[in-house]
Amino acid sequence: MSANAELKRPKAPGKLKHYLTAAIVLLLLWGSAIHTEATFGELIEGFPNMFDLLEEMFPPKWSYFDNIVGAMLETIRMALVGTTIGAIMAIPVALLCASNFAASWWIRHPVRFILNLIRTVPDLLLAAIFVAIFGLGPLPGILALSVFALGLIAKLTYEALETIDRGPLEAMTSVGANGIQRIIFAVIPQIQAHFMSFTLYTFEINVRAAAVLGLVGAGGIGHYYEVTLGFLEYDKTSVIIIFTLAVVLLIDYTSTKLREKLL
Amino acid sequence: MIKSWNHIIQKPKKNRYRWFIYLALAAVYIWAFAGVPFTGFKETAGQITKAIVTGIFTPDWDFVYLPEGEDLLRGLLETLAISVLGTFISTLLCIPFAFWAAVNMSRTKAVSGSGKMVLSFIRAIPEIILALMFIKAVGPGSFAGVLALGLHSVGMLGKLFADEVENMDNGPVEALVSAGANRLQILWFAVIPQVLPGFLSYTLYRFEINMRSAAILGVIGAGGIGTPLIFALSTRNWDRVGIILLGIVILITVVDMISGAIRKRLV
Numbered sequence: 001m002s003a004n005a006e007l008k009r010p011k012a013p014g015k016l017k018h019y020l021t022a023a024i025v026l027l028l029l030w031g032s033a034i035h036t037e038a039t040f041g042e043l044i045e046g047f048p049n050m051f052d053l054l055e056e057m058f059p060p061k062w063s064y065f066d067n068i069v070g071a072m073l074e075t076i077r078m079a080l081v082g083t084t085i086g087a088i089m090a091i092p093v094a095l096l097c098a099s100n101f102a103a104s105w106w107i108r109h110p111v112r113f114i115l116n117l118i119r120t121v122p123d124l125l126l127a128a129i130f131v132a133i134f135g136l137g138p139l140p141g142i143l144a145l146s147v148f149a150l151g152l153i154a155k156l157t158y159e160a161l162e163t164i165d166r167g168p169l170e171a172m173t174s175v176g177a178n179g180i181q182r183i184i185f186a187v188i189p190q191i192q193a194h195f196m197s198f199t200l201y202t203f204e205i206n207v208r209a210a211a212v213l214g215l216v217g218a219g220g221i222g223h224y225y226e227v228t229l230g231f232l233e234y235d236k237t238s239v240i241i242i243f244t245l246a247v248v249l250l251i252d253y254t255s256t257k258l259r260e261k262l263l
Numbered sequence: 264m265i266k267s268w269n270h271i272i273q274k275p276k277k278n279r280y281r282w283f284i285y286l287a288l289a290a291v292y293i294w295a296f297a298g299v300p301f302t303g304f305k306e307t308a309g310q311i312t313k314a315i316v317t318g319i320f321t322p323d324w325d326f327v328y329l330p331e332g333e334d335l336l337r338g339l340l341e342t343l344a345i346s347v348l349g350t351f352i353s354t355l356l357c358i359p360f361a362f363w364a365a366v367n368m369s370r371t372k373a374v375s376g377s378g379k380m381v382l383s384f385i386r387a388i389p390e391i392i393l394a395l396m397f398i399k400a401v402g403p404g405s406f407a408g409v410l411a412l413g414l415h416s417v418g419m420l421g422k423l424f425a426d427e428v429e430n431m432d433n434g435p436v437e438a439l440v441s442a443g444a445n446r447l448q449i450l451w452f453a454v455i456p457q458v459l460p461g462f463l464s465y466t467l468y469r470f471e472i473n474m475r476s477a478a479i480l481g482v483i484g485a486g487g488i489g490t491p492l493i494f495a496l497s498t499r500n501w502d503r504v505g506i507i508l509l510g511i512v513i514l515i516t517v518v519d520m521i522s523g524a525i526r527k528r529l530v
Contacts, residue, residue, distance in 0.1 A: 028347055029347065029348065029351055031344065032343070032344035032345075032347040032348045033344075033348060035340060035341055035344040035405075036341065036344045036345055036348060036404075036405035036406055036408075036409055036486065037404065037405070037406060045401075047400070049399065049400040049401070050396075050397075050399075050400040053396060053399050053400060073298075074298065076295075077294070077295045077298045077299070080291070080292075080295045081295050081296060081299055084292070084295075116516070117512060117516075120475070120511070120512045120515040120516055120519070121508070121511070121512065122475040122476070122478050122479045122511075124391070124479040124482060125478065125479055125482075125489070125492065125508075125511070128482065128492070128493060128496055129315065129496065129504070129508075132311060132315070132496050132499075133308050133311045133312050133315070134308055135308075137300065138299065138300065139299070139300070142299065208387070208389055211389060212389045212391045212392065215391060215482060215483060216482060216493075225392060225395060229395055229399075241388065241392060244387075244389075244392075245384070245387045245388065248387045249383065249384075249387055252383070252387070
């Protein structure tokens, strides 16, 4: 009787797959640790240096604040201009990508492919390349941020475009609207809140990105990290970090609240 | 005559402060665009663009593998290694943060609120700044990059993990409580099985982001493919810039594809 009950019990699923996954992950970690020469000994050895660094960073030298306000404003300006340019360029690109607007496979997929390529290049690398082309200053930074914003906003917008309700479009067609009228009265009201939300989101990301673009010479506050760290003036570096944090958190907070209202 | 035919639906009332908002936006934009020092492009800009584009189409294939080291494959492998280790460290570090920041895991809202604030604070420090500081601590090299990614990713992963914990179904937890399980048993049999797929999926997602970050860490000397790229850019070796860019794009695309395929199966 009891043996019979034992037989009917379902078998536990095999664990081999989990073991194999764990083994692969461990192998990957082990290989990576060897390759990067990461050792805990080094970390423990380096830890006191870390505290020395923190000690030198405090108290922050608040008087340095006056020197960096201009650079901070430039950072915000770069993010704003870059995001706006990218957002404007993203509109036609998104229309070309959305399956319910661009009829031909041959338009849609190549454009999407280029968008994917754009999004694989990290923004700081883009900035470094633009600095090589256009020289030092905020202009290459703005261009890098625009390209990044284009890639992100166009992708999010075309995905949103594909999910819009077809009803208003059909209603407009049935009363004899032309293409432009259909877009103005049936598409834009459905998509504009999403589009603004994506733009604000990209602006948040771009503010963070703009804060470090200066490291490759593309304008903004990032340049001052190099200056102060190079002269070992850590108390000034901490002022920059605190200022950046405050601005980023403030912009994040405002933008999140705005986005909540939009959607 | 039916009256309702003549009844015109009123347009929704517009916000009275609308014009004020438009004016403020316009002012912000005038300020922003007026401040851009547009002095025209350098005369060499066209030439260099052409050189870079030709460089991408005629890459320096010899750089892919050099016997003495410092080649493309080793750089890319190092980038991959930095991002694997960085993601691993941050996954381990962020789990306690996630339970701290999840509303349903703490008694008062103050506890989870403070956890969320700490996480957004960590998130706000760019990884490249963290890398600059870790370079001072452990010296230049990929280990500094690993530590920077490991710490920075905690901010985002912790928040995503906390959301996952908050969305958990409370039924299994209550069932285990009613069966007299202790806290460790509840965690092991009710919480972890529910949150694990989400955790893994977010970890992979963060791994994709970390790949991109790891590719730029070399700009400041924290290891990876960024160092040879910056070097090639500053020595105007455009063919080499071309092959490195190509390598980065291919590596990131492949990693995205593999990780995306695994994520689809997980959730």
